[in-house]
Amino acid sequence: MNAPHPRPLAGTSAGSPMIAGAPEPHDSALLHVTGEAQYTDDLPEPRGLLHVALGVSPIPHGRLRGIDLDAVRAVPGVVAVITAADIPGVNDVGPIQHDDPILAQELVEFAGQPIFAVAATDVNTARRAAKLAKFDLEPLPAILTIDAALAAQSYVLPPVHVARGDAAAALARAPRRLRGTLRAGGQDHFYLEGQIAVAIPREHGGMQIFTSTQHPGEVQHMVAHALGIAAHDVVVECRRMGGAFGGKETQMSLFACVAAIIARKTGRAAKLRLDRDDDMRSTGKRHAFSYAYDVGFDDDGRILGLDLTLASRCGFSADLSGPVNDRAVFHVDNAYWLPDVALHSYRCKTNTVSDTAFRGFGGPQGMLPIEHVLSEIAVALGRDPLDVRRVNFYGTGTRNVTPFGMTIEDNVAPEIVAQLEESSRYRARRVEIAQWNRTSPVIRRGLALVPVKFGISFTATHYNQAGALLHLYNDGTLLLNHGGTEMGQGLFTKVAQVVAQELGVPLATVRISASDTSKVPNASPTAASSGSDLNGMAARNAARELRQRLVAFAAGKFGCDPEVVEFRDGAVIAGTRTLPFAELARMAYMARVQLSATGFYATPKIHYDRKTLSGRPFFYFAYGAAVAEVAIDTLTGEHRLLAVDILHDVGTSINPALDRGQIEGGFIQGWGWLAQEELWWNDQGELKTHAPSTYKIPTAHDVPEHFRVEFFGQPNREDTIYRSKAVGEPPFMLALAGFDALRDAVASVADYRLAPKLDAPATDERILAAVTELRQRMLADG
């Protein structure tokens, strides 16, 4: 299926044909397929470059009494070794709390925690040498699981409770009630390009850093702190990342700091590139969650009261666990009205790697339990799960306030679900599948439709700002820097489309160069799906500023009304004169018109109280829904995704091809989290799934041939860039439909009369266990 045609944009006067809205290829596509796209490790290496490797803790918790590094230093080719004592500035890369040492000093808190770094003339020497240290470690008791942390009240941050109404009273009153528990595993980002940083010493004790990061500004500040120098002496550049997904929002800081400390100490450039196994052992992941719920509902399945505990494994430090868990709490409602509700969020401290941002940022973990609860209610009432979901949808005008007090003004979930229910033949397929299952003793099929509502904006309100710097050269070409970073999502392409649209020039006229802290200061991370919303607006404002100057110049020059000056197809029409855009640029330059402009944008309307988690944290919501069909094997637990139908709300798309890519990629990544990818620690706290040989993300075979994606065509009701909607994270959660379809398939074993116990990820083993448990329960129930 080809991407649907973009609808024309409203409210953009400049430029035709429409550049914004066209399915332009990724701006690096040609470079990708020819191998010419440069990632950090591909950059020409500076003279005398040192290669760095990390020495890490073998145990999850212990007192570090000493390190014998003699054997490390003795390896020929080793040039320098550093420990915490060699850090000139602050030994911390915690983005919010200051509990994240660069190198462990007295205490090690997870297996894989960096303790020292060794620099050598080649990477193999450095890595071999790093294994030769002798640690004097006194093991301490380790807390490895959420259950153990809860029992010990071990938290990285204090628990948070959000309540509306009186959940306990509502539960007591409710005609029907269910209690249960559920678990969801974490997820490794598995960006194909591992963590890497190159540090090059500069003048004034300064440092230039090339790294793969979603947040160059954070790297700049962390390196400055670690070296004890000022921000203006650190320049961080990132042209592109080989994938990030949240894993390079904070996690790169440690590696950049180590490279910078080595570079400072030796006066030589230093590169730290993690091997895949080291990357997986030493960088944070999606938070695993454990849930306990108590839900009261009526005979139609309407939820009357909900008491839900969400406990997450945060690892040894806070990192972004505060906002991740906040967002989980903010998404417990998904698309549903929860009248009386009590939510308890525990941020557990464990002796495992510190978990971090990952596409959805807690949102998926917030939505999973409510979808589970709704499906349980459906089984309890003998109703179709979609009917139960529908009676719980948020309303319009009433039943439309979230548990955290935000009024939902843009609820399109019911409409999206209705359209998808029809276009996917949901009802007919439910009937077909139930019949088919009765004739199939071994293989069972399942089907589910799940909606998604996801809040757009950083919950850290100050992050909702962006800057752009636009240069027009006197040959008519444009160079743009903005605060966003390119990790594959196509941000640079979309923002270039915005600039081309505003100035009426062909897309090729606009070049976007590497994200660079010396071009756009104080940029926020490219995260929270905000890249296009924020940077597109900032770039648009820069382009409009520039355009105004050109209009004024052209009007004066050609003696026409500024109102009639038009920019289109690479030309400028000023009254009776039509001239190439490049010609106008040259003339403006000669007339000493400023041809450089900055743009700035701050998201309006948002505010919230971080203590009570109440207010309007989100500018708007992005919506979508998915129907997924699966098959399971009741002898082995093997499972297969058979068909996917998605209807997703991207507002007015700036680039339908890129948006479709985010939806498809997000869905499959979500499916990986829920159905396939398993992080497995042994009882020594060692992660044993630390490479693609043991950690299995989806491959092409796991993707169904029937994979239909359509856009819900309505423009964003909020004034976003060309009325588009953020699309990076929301589609990830569409995969909840796949997980619910697995539950549905398992439920068929008991003829849909009992609810299966299925945790995520639904590996073959968990599915077989759920089938077995359900059969036993059915026998016990008679």
Add this chain to the structure above:
Amino acid sequence: MAAALSATARSAIRFLLNGESVAVTDVAPQTTLLEFLRNRHGLTGTKEGCAEGDCGACTVVLAEPADDAQRLAWKPVNACIRLLPSVAGMAVFTIESLKSTEGELHPAQRVLVDHHGSQCGFCTPGFTMSLFGLYKNIYRPTRAQVEDAISGNLCRCTGYRPIVAAALAMHDQAPAPAAADWRACGVAADGSQVVGTGETELLARLASLAQDGTFAYEAAGRRWWAPRTGDALAALVDAHPEARLVAGATDVGLWITKQHRDVGDIVYTGEVADLKQIRETATQLEIGAAVSLTGAFAALSGEWPELREVWARFASVPIRNSGTLGGNVANGSPIGDSMPVLMALGATVVLRLGPATRKLALEALYVAYQKTALRPGEFVVEIRVPRRSSPLLLRAYKISKRFDQDISAVFACFALTLDGERITTARIGCGGVAATPRRAIQTEAVLVGQRWNEATADAAARTLADEFEPIGDMRASADYRRTVLGNLLHRFRLETTGTAVPTRVEQLASTTM
């Protein structure tokens, strides 16, 4: 005897790199092709994603004379665990070579752009090279062939849909490379092979690199020998018992990249002509130990089509192109997938020590965890598999977290011969349930002499579930392994006794919607 470095031995690793002649003299033999490409040649288009052959970001295409020597065989391989000296005499093509000299994208590149098949782009060179290999070898591949071709390539961004769509459109992409161009598809629409002048030229240039006798190479204090005959191999192993015998390096490569081990001197089996033969006699298939997994599986599937699925699920195309059946068998991993099948088929191995050879039943080769009956200096010469007996009921089942390119949690291969309904012989090979690949002798005994029906299967499944004491690890718990092993016997019964019920989720993948 070329047992040691001699004056006549070649001292340089000679090969074609993107069409240019290269002679390497100063790179340690355990250097990977990827390290060489990136660090020595500045060819940074080929990426390192995992350094263990599991993600495909490092995929390059090797071309070497095909068996008939009339054309080239084009094989995607993982550069990250391919040892550099092993490409001597071959043509290596990296992503940088695919554009034509006029700058025209190859169809494998063009379709990826047109279908929006790249996002972050880091995996893209690897996918492109896998698609290029597919483009060369199969005209208008099916979806299943596309999935197989990219089963060793991981993408974390796209969800694969556009990549598969791109691959399906490759051969309809204009402009196609001219027939004379080495980049052209090697298969005509009617399925016949096409050898253009570009390929003929490459063949001639490779022929000029070819030399007889053992290839010996030394650098950085480490030696590499690539003998050409079994006798030379035996002599070398005898003379250098400390040297490491390496075939495809799909395991040894990881010792180097992951454990940072110095593997010492290496004797490479990949050039030993008599170990690369497959002979079909009236009674058996004789598969040389250095036959690639790709070649061995094709031969085995020809005789036993029931095995196609498990072979397609064995690692990935690049790994199967590098790895050898002899390597898999000699390695003796408890989770290797070839041994349970070969045991069920009654395979024997021929071992050689110096001039002496001996034959062992395959199951007798495995003594304990990662311990075989091989004596110091002894190596596997060939694997002999008795030809198909009839009527034979045969199935092989692989259970792993992921369908493609995964290591088995449980593997089982069942082979029954029947006289009427009565089971006359039963052989069951199992993987993932013990310290070595094992035959399920007790279960076999339960089956033999019985009628092949549900009651027999029930009894046998109970025995099978208790026959081994598997461990629990990151792939599966011990309980799961036991339960599933028994359940697979039920599946085998369902699939071989005429019941029409679906037994595989895969059967539904293309039939719904």
